[in-house]
Amino acid sequence: MDHENNNRGLIDTNEALRIAESVELDLVVVSQGKDAPVAKILNYGKLQYQQKKRQSQGSRPTVKEVRLRPNVGLSDYKLRIDNAIEWLGKGDSVKFMIRLRGRENQFRDRAGDLLDRIAADLSQVGKVQSLDKRSLIVQVVPA
Structure with missing residues (x-):
């Protein structure tokens, strides 16, 4: 041509x-x-x-956000973790945010335990970049 x-x-x-x-x-x-x-x-x-x-x-890593409540059901939690594992496998980082409303603020320790559980469940496929229990955010990057 x-x-x-x-x-x-x-x-x-x-x-x-x-x-x-x-x-x-x-x-x-x-x-x-x-x-x-x-x-x-x-x-x-x-x-x-x-x-x-x-x-x-094409090679820009993206950050996927997942918002949870502290009283999330088991099936919803597993679905969000499975999605996060898939995203981490593709090279994206995942940011979990826990939102508290009203009287849920009295039970901040449950939200902190949930953050620890998320970090433990994703430790096989990624590493925790930041874990902030004060603002209830955990960011996981691919391992």
Whole structure:
């Protein structure tokens, strides 16, 4: 393909290089085909920049948030832990937050025990980055 995205078909390498030089661009082999390699006429520096940018965007680790109440049921707790294990396996970090409402504030120790239980259950697949019992948050990163 040339610089205007027109398919030139099968042409000689020397002719393709001459066309690329005439428009002051580079001849870049895109894929090594069985019959003949596929090449494009484009700015090679721009192509490298776009590839590097695309690669850095895809590798950003994300933080998944899970909010719980201190009196969470067993099945809900297991579901949240299983999701967290899956996320940690993919390379994401997980942040568990426990919310207290009204009279639940009287039983902050139960919320702290729940944080300890979460940290213990996720110790196989991740490591605890921060455990803050005052604000009732635990953050786990992949091991």
